[in-house]
Amino acid sequence: MEIMNRLLHLLILTFGLAWSIKVGPVRLASMEEYITYSGGPSEKKSVIECPVALDGAETLKEVSWVFSDGGHPIGRYFWNKKSQGKAEGRLKDVVRLDRQDGAIELTELRYNLSGFYSCSATTDEGDSDEAAPWEVLIIDFNDKSPTAGLYAKGECGFESSFKISAFYPQPTLHSGLYSESLGGFFEEVASIDWYKQGFENGSYSYSHQNVLFKIKEDTPHDVYFLSSVGVSKKDGTYIPLFSVKSYIQIFEEQGCHPVKLDAYQKAEYSNGGARNCRKEIRQPASGQLKAVVSCMDGYEPAGDSDYESMELTCNTKIWEWGVLQ
The missing domain is CATH 2.60.40.10 (Immunoglobulins)
Known part of the structure; x- marks a missing residue:
């Protein structure tokens, strides 16, 4: 006890x-x-x-x-x-x-x-x-805002420039096309395109100039150009400090994908078949985007069908083709 x-x-x-x-x-x-x-x-x-x-x-x-x-x-x-x-x-x-x-x-x-x-x-x-x-x-870091700009380059391209003044400690930077749906950058400025200048007190300035990007078939529709600046601790913790968002018209341009056709079918589009940077059928300057689907020359509808052609309209709410009621 x-x-x-x-x-x-x-x-x-x-x-x-x-x-x-x-x-x-x-x-x-x-x-x-x-x-x-x-x-x-x-x-x-x-x-x-x-x-x-x-x-x-x-x-x-x-x-x-x-x-x-x-x-x-x-x-x-x-x-x-x-x-x-x-x-x-x-x-x-x-x-x-x-x-x-x-x-x-x-x-x-x-x-x-x-x-x-x-x-x-x-x-x-x-x-x-x-x-x-x-x-x-x-x-x-300098109280002055960073300088950022996007400039059109050809039909589907643009160039980016960005600069921040002296910054301590060495910052972590990302700059490029950002997609909310992907939860990150779709395409970034490569490290080789960044110009870094170090100073005696341990601070740095960073810039990139006229870096070319293109909107392509696989570019998400929700992209915008984002330049973000932060610092990273030794354990990898990232502290975001500020960011700059930029938009240009070609980011938002959207159309319907080409109509899916069966064998021996053809489609004629109201805009003449012009496509945007993502290879979608571009919306006309005025009116609705339409497609007339019919048999290719020399072919007729099979069986007893009275079908000769069908007119489809691009629904700009869901960006799909449908028959206008």
């Missing part, structure tokens, strides 16, 4: 220790995904939190931070409830030291303060827990 009581007591202690303190995950106090460089430091925008949850009996004693480049520590910050905080390495002179919660408040924003922040916390009772490193990005 005594052994059972000891085991039960140990189980209670173990359970209590497991839930006495929980730390993390690391996050920005603003609940945003990154810090904006141009906004400058502030209590709302440049505070990195180490969330700590305690049970009712515990009290927080200290919080310790490690700032790394993904490999080696390059800065540290120590907070104790009885003394002022202390910052070392790259965090020295850029962290507010008189906060009462153990969070890192950056009082200066620099590109080289982007990186991985991890924290651990200890209670007065000696219990501790730690949070895994979390990548904090400080993003800076």
